[in-house]
Amino acid sequence: MLDVLMHFCPGCSHGTIHKLIAEVIDEMGMESNAIGITPVGCAVLAYNYIDIDWVQAAHGRACAVATAVKRLNPEKMVFTYQGDGDLAAIGAGETIHAANRGDNIVVIYVNNAVYGMTGGQMAPTTLLGMKTATTPQGRDAKLHGFPFKAGELISQLDGVCYFTRQSVHTPAAVRRAKKALRRAFDNSMEGKGLSFVEFVATCSSGWKLSPVEANRWMDENMMPFYPLSKE
């Protein structure tokens, strides 16, 4: 982790997840051997914070870029870092096919149920009834369709060796999440297939809540629909 201030809003889950990734890469001694793919979204600037090699992909294309990077450099540890707008909307096709091919990469998926960077618009993952900038009356299944469980869908594909859903809002959750990231990175180096690590996350700015209220809202509303893994 570079000693610089991150641009994220106060309390944003992205900061904590960045810190965990940096710690795991450091503990594995893989600083010189890791290549991350940044998305379009609030995490686009991850390359300014975690001191490894990065490629910045076009919106939604991180898994396609990661596939190429890993196939050309099989000895490298390759991962993507993507929001739910990036992964589950514009990048759904690329993600599903990387998972189905079983490419030996780690996909880190930060699901805050909105498009954070552009101002909190509805994403495929937005909960029913949830108010966003583009669903001021709340998401309505008849008009907007149903919330998209990308993790469950992808976990069924044969190329996927590990799916887990984590969060970083309590000390216990942070400890569990770190173990999950380590397991995913180990899988990728052991050639077991694609590991998919979802984080249920907050976007207090998009949700128009304080960071503490956002954590509470996530617990009450996101967790029942996107249940966390036990480990």
Place this chain on the structure above:
Amino acid sequence: MAKVRGTLVIDKERCKGCGVCLGACPFKVIELNREVNGKGYNYLYAAHPDLCTGCAGCALVCPDSCITVYRERTEQ
């Protein structure tokens, strides 16, 4: 009896005053200051430092790595 005591070092200028660390502390050691830092945030401070056990829960959940926790074993 050996007891573990914690000491916090808080990077005041790094803190964004988000408060997500407050709920992580089992002993209500930390609070947000009424005063603000250079960026205008009500930064974190140890209001009851004697109660800190050094569990590091606050540091784990801080998105901006503002808190360093030292643990010290003391005899009582």
